[in-house]
Structures are given as structure tokens and as C-alpha cells.
Amino acid sequence: MKTIKIFAALVVFSFSLISCEVHTGYSGRSSNGKSIPPGQAKKIYGTKSAKPFAPGQNK
Secondary structure, eight states: OHHHHHHHHHHHHHHHHHTOOOOOOOOSBOTTSOBOOHHHHHHHHTOSOSGGGOGGGOO
């Protein structure tokens, strides 16, 4: 019975590690290294304004 509990705990632990997904903030670059225009970043992240993504508009 003890080995079943240990095995179940290991299975649950391994699934919890496999299902981890890291979300990072806006990096300003696409997967191929090119810069994303502010309007496109706005669409991707669902914000109402493109101002936070435009480098010239940051205060």
C-alpha cells in the first residue's frame, strides 16, 4: 500500500512539472528576432492602447 502511494505521488509530481508553462512579458520581438509593431503587440495582448508597446511613447 505504501509503494502505491509513493508511485501515485511521483506520477502527480511529474505531471505537475510537465504541465508547467512559463509566460513572459512583452519582449518587443517575435520568434524570428524581428521587432513587432506596437499595433500588432496590442492585438496579441488584447490591450486597448498601443502606447505601452511603442518605445517612443514610454515615459
